[in-house]
Amino acid sequence: MTQMDKIKVKTTIVELDGDEMTRIMWKMVKDKLLFPFLEMDLEYYDLHIKKRDETDDRITVDAANAIMKYGVGVKCATITPNEDRVREYDLKEQWKSPNGTIRAMLDGTVFRKPILVNNIKPFVSTWEKPIIIGRHAYGDVYSGTEIRIPSAGRAEITFIPADGGEPVKRTINDFTAPGIIQGIYNTDDSILGFARACFTFALDQKIDLWFSTKDTISKIYDAHFRDVFEREYEKNWKVKFEEAGIEYFFTLIDDAAARVIRSEGGMLWALKNYDGDVMSDMVAAACGSLAMMTSVLVSPHGYFEYEAAHGTVQRHYYKYLDGEETSTNSMALIFAWSGCLRKRGELDGTPGVCEFAGKLEAAAIETIEGGTMTGDLFSIARKSPNNRKVNTEEFIDAVAARLREKLS
Ligand code: NAP
Ligand code: MG
Numbered sequence: 001m002t003q004m005d006k007i008k009v010k011t012t013i014v015e016l017d018g019d020e021m022t023r024i025m026w027k028m029v030k031d032k033l034l035f036p037f038l039e040m041d042l043e044y045y046d047l048h049i050k051k052r053d054e055t056d057d058r059i060t061v062d063a064a065n066a067i068m069k070y071g072v073g074v075k076c077a078t079i080t081p082n083e084d085r086v087r088e089y090d091l092k093e094q095w096k097s098p099n100g101t102i103r104a105m106l107d108g109t110v111f112r113k114p115i116l117v118n119n120i121k122p123f124v125s126t127w128e129k130p131i132i133i134g135r136h137a138y139g140d141v142y143s144g145t146e147i148r149i150p151s152a153g154r155a156e157i158t159f160i161p162a163d164g165g166e167p168v169k170r171t172i173n174d175f176t177a178p179g180i181i182q183g184i185y186n187t188d189d190s191i192l193g194f195a196r197a198c199f200t201f202a203l204d205q206k207i208d209l210w211f212s213t214k215d216t217i218s219k220i221y222d223a224h225f226r227d228v229f230e231r232e233y234e235k236n237w238k239v240k241f242e243e244a245g246i247e248y249f250f251t252l253i254d255d256a257a258a259r260v261i262r263s264e265g266g267m268l269w270a271l272k273n274y275d276g277d278v279m280s281d282m283v284a285a286a287c288g289s290l291a292m293m294t295s296v297l298v299s300p301h302g303y304f305e306y307e308a309a310h311g312t313v314q315r316h317y318y319k320y321l322d323g324e325e326t327s328t329n330s331m332a333l334i335f336a337w338s339g340c341l342r343k344r345g346e347l348d349g350t351p352g353v354c355e356f357a358g359k360l361e362a363a364a365i366e367t368i369e370g371g372t373m374t375g376d377l378f379s380i381a382r383k384s385p386n387n388r389k390v391n392t393e394e395f396i397d398a399v400a401a402r403l404r405e406k407l408s
Pocket of ligand 2: 277278
């Protein structure tokens with residue numbers, strides 16, 4: 001394409017670069033699938049682990065601020081440093097997970113959606129459409145307090161009001177022998193943010209929203225989640241949902257789990273933190289490969305951050321560094337870009353950009369359905385004489401060839 005024919009993206013996109021094998025693929029995706037066809041302004045933040053270290057992680061905060069300024073960002077996978085990484089990259093300290101930092105600033109909920117292709121069947125034969133998991137990424141057991149009870153004794157739970165009011169105290173258990181206890185919490189603000197993100201996302205995608213908790217057993221904690229969702233729905237979403245022809249449906253988590261298995265998919269399933277953690281891995285595994293799972297952080301304030309659900313694919317990167325051939329799947333990275341472009345196009349009112357995003361996704365899916373795929377999929381795809389295992393770059397080249405056809 002000449003400069004004149006390129007599709008113009010109106011508003012700046014915030015780009016967060018990352019680490020290892022995903023960083024290698026990130027550049028290939030931009031060079032081969034985006035820059036030849038799009039004229040766009042990118043505000044670039046390099047979240048490479050060394051850059052985070054050099055800036056004392058200021059770069060991550062700056063990137064999150066930029067997403068809040070422009071509204072839409074796209075992020076490559078990044079290393080969350082542990083002790084090994086501190087040694088490997090000679091880091092000043094074990095910097096926090098960039099995703100954690102960004103989530104805390106954007107106040108978001110994470111939505112994960114598998115990419116389905118017709119030659120890789122989900123293990124659940126009734127699933128025709130993707131099941132999207134909306135996981136509340138705040139509180140509960142992830143910030144719980146636990147005590148090992150060594151001997152007989154009374155365990156109590158107490159709330160002490162800051163205004164000097166009467167403390168509220170309950171007995172958890174009178175232990176006659178050793179045991180364990182756990183204290184967990186959540187906040188009304190965070191639950192409401194979670195609810196709003198789920199309603200926003202379901203309406204945006206025009207799909208039903210299911211929400212489930214164990215409210216019959218947890219009559220205050222889980223029931224409160226149910227009530228916050230219900231009130232928010234009645235107040236701000238009921239009319240919009242009815243107009244869009246979609247429904248909000250609350251049910252007990254056991255019932256939801258059984259129904260999901262027998263459903264054809266195609267809904268957003270909102271889940272509390274732990275439930276979402278478990279169920280999103282189950283859905284990912286049932287759909288084939290981690291590399292076929294997209295992820296978007298939706299903030300109740302209307303910010304969007306798109307990424308792949310997988311990590312930096314360290315094992316493949318070491319092979320790459322050794323000069324060996326890799327066959328790493330770039331699908332989730334490609335879909336991070338297409339998701340971000342479509343959202344940008346919607347917000348800007350530029351249908352051409354949304355159309356490009358659709359064509360990019362179609363080109364990528366058709367490449368796999370035509371038999372050209374990376375190793376992770378090659379081993380699980382329906383057998384066909386057309387199937388061909390390609391390397392990392394060959395896959396992206398094959399997508400580029402199809403995309404060119406679609407755009408010409
Ligand atoms: P990972 O990068 O997700 O990779 C785990 C394994 O899954 C890979 O070794 C590979 O299996 C397979 N896999 C994942 N993505 C693939 C792809 N695109 N194509 C083909 N195979 C793929 O997880 P990890 O190795 O546990 O973590 C590596 C680094 O990523 C860590 O430093 C972690 O902190 C970081 N991480 C970042 C994010 C994020 O930024 N969102 C998320 C998770 C982890 P085989 O080796 O069997 O081929
Ligand atoms: Mg998990």
